[in-house]
Amino acid sequence: MKDVFRILIAPLVWFASFSAVYGLHGLMCGHEMSGVVFGLPLERAYLVAAYVCAIAVQMVLLVALYSSRIASPSPFVRFVSHATGWVGLIATIWSLVPVVFTTYCG
């Protein structure tokens, strides 16, 4: 079961973070907010912070999947879990990048 977990963890976390950021966006559009943080509107700052957190979690996962302490003893599972780890990271970066560029509630 641990090997299955190693393979699935990064995409699962991507799905959770994707849903969370989408939910956060919906929540903020449903309840008007005001304020500025580091020169950014509060909504944008929250979304970018969530984006950075999501990427950071994926990077930690990827490093963990490569570490000898956590990686699977099976070369095949190691390969697939590394691949899905990269999928999680790239999917997070790509699918959530609109938080940086796009209008948030327009």
Place this chain on the structure above:
Amino acid sequence: MNALERHRKLTTIWASEKGFKGWFSTVNHTDLGRMFLVTAFFFFIIGGLLAMLIRVQLATPHSAFAGPEIYNQIFTMHGTIMMFLFAIPTFEGLAIYLLPKILGTRDLAFPRLTAYGYWCYAFGGSMMLIAMVFGIAPNGGWFMYPPLSSAIYSPGINTDFWLIGITFVEISAVAAAVEITVSILKYRAPGMSLDKMPIFAWYALITALMILTGFPPLILGSVLLEVERAFGFPFFQADLGGDSLLWQHLFWLFGHPEVYIIFLPAAGVISTILPVMCRTTLLGYGWIVAAALALAFLSFGLWVHHMFTTGIPHMGLAFFSAASTLVAVPTGVQIFAWIGTMWKGRPELRLPMLHLLGFFFTFVIGGLTGVMVAVVPFDWQAHDTAFITAHLHYVLFGGFVFPIFAGIYYWLPHVTGRRRFFRLGELAFALVFIGFHVTFLAMHWVGLLGQRRRIPTYAPEDGWTAINLISSVGSFVLAIGIGMILIDVILHVLTASRGRRNPWGAGTLEWAMPTPPLAYNFASLPHITSRDPLVDQPDLAVQLARGEGYLGTPRNTWRETLTVDIASGKPDMHVIYPSNTRLPILMSAVTGVFFVSLLLKFYWTVPVAVIGVTILVWRWVWGLGRGADLAPLPIGHGITLPNAGMTARSPGWWGSIFLLTANATFFGSLLFGFAFLWTVAPGWPPPVWFDPSMTELGAGLSGAIIGPIAMRLAKSVNSKGRSSITGATMSLFGAILVAVASAAMMWRTPSPVDHAYGATLFVLGGYGLFHAVLAMLMTSFLIARIVRGFTSAVRRAEFSIIGLWVDYTSVIGVLILLAAHLPGVLQ
């Protein structure tokens, strides 16, 4: 014991009842797989005939062939049948037939569940057909959007047939998914570690996991819409705190993964057949596994791309547009791996290969138009036009029907033991290929010219006449081609001559047995050392027939197999299967009474059906387990294994884990719906909040804490050989407290017909009550088993299984009670 004696004894043990009666009592995966496939193709023909009617209607402008009311039923039933009654059951049938054979075992994990799933499918599908015959078939389109499908705008019984019939059929899909997942993870030949699993098994595993997480949102949506229609709970009515967009979210949370649930098994068929047709091995096995996994996950992040025109903010659109373009990458990895496989091999243009080439050509076009509609501005233009209809047919026909035709021709010699005699198949392929592309290329074109999908007719001045006529002519060529395939297959089954074993020279295990296959698959179970066992051990079939594998000596009258450790493939449990029984068909019939009662609004028969199902389930599980300890049993090659009932992680435990995964997705979707309505729907906050009660909350939370602790205590005491009745009884008490708190919540919730808030709390309370009652029944069952001597320090499997359900009930009980009581406390 020589091979013939072994064969005779195994046949006596494993055979289904002879003749017609055997259909109703068989639990054998080969029988049930064939029954699934035949039924699915029966529905395919019905769905195809409906498609012909659509094309007749659209062939000319101002067509008087069918009026709008009948036409609505025709296209709704076409989509519904193809998606729910053909595509998914075809995957289930293929997986049920094939998996034990390619995994090197004797049956699936839960044979009676396979039979129950089949009968639910057959009865649910029949309900839909009966509705069509009586002219009261669903008519709101295969995705049933409210408010069109609400009681106000669709007052008849048509929509109810869809909501209730499809939910009935989905029991079959979830049952099969649990079955397939546990079978692939645990029921493999010794030595078959994850890296040696046949590629089809990987695809089937991923698909089954997707069904477990993709179908519950639709089941929830169907339940909510039916409750709205029957009792007036306003989940989707904007003026009463509901939102019709909630349906779209729930539907497409299922609907988009559904596309990949259909494609991935077909990709498994391609990955299995292509290397054989090219006389080589699959290129990039690990990459393909990773790509299929990536595709499965990414497909859950695309659902809003079906909702680009609903007014969602730009950033929301951009998330899903980005994710939609991303799926092209893992799809591309698979396509290039298959091209690479062809490149390194020597492709032979035999009939299955022709269909695979048809797949490549068609699916790649469907994928590219998919990338087009993933781009928001293009989608705004093409949305709800015939272009979308054409795109989805390129994806589904290209990505599923061509590979399945390849699979039919590839495995037909296995099913029948015969070799093809007539040569209609090649001509049929040409007609199907040409007919398909004429039909749907034209449909792309007319869609870009502005023809909406689902329109019953159009005017000559629209300028679509010639294109529609071409499309209709193409569709009839396609239908003739499919008819010829059908005739070819029937002729093969009835008249072809005996073929040799493994006619394709394949390396996978399904060919290491006589064909047509025997009821027990393998006289003894193989030890696997590579991904293509028949290539490395050409005489494996003979060795297995001589009983040189595992479990080569039949014992008592047991239907025996063994399970393995998930990762390493090391044997870990000995399993005794149940034998033939009519219990599954009886239980699915009583389940059907439940659904038909809801449909016809005979509510007094609903509790009768519920009690009937409860009694049958009780009987079902009571027959499992043993009244005395069973010592570890020798399985051959000097290995002894404990029986599954003497372990903590029995097959029932694994089945519960994956059933609870689907259940948790259902519950998560319900919480999502609650949060969605709260934050997005107009008409909030509700006029009245739920009045919190510390007594009810305290009682419910106490029950949620007591239940799991007491069950752990019972388990621990049992493992020491002492009576565990006290712990089990305390656990029962905990479940009763959760039930009382949930029932009180339902009783006191603000009127569920006045606002979606009250309606959602009522459903949440109902979910909690249902699970608490389930936990009560389970713990009562455990107490009865303890009293009757079915448990001991060794026979401990039931504690682990029931413990899982008690834990789950506690977790959802706490969340439900907090969701109801906390807002009132915080006001």
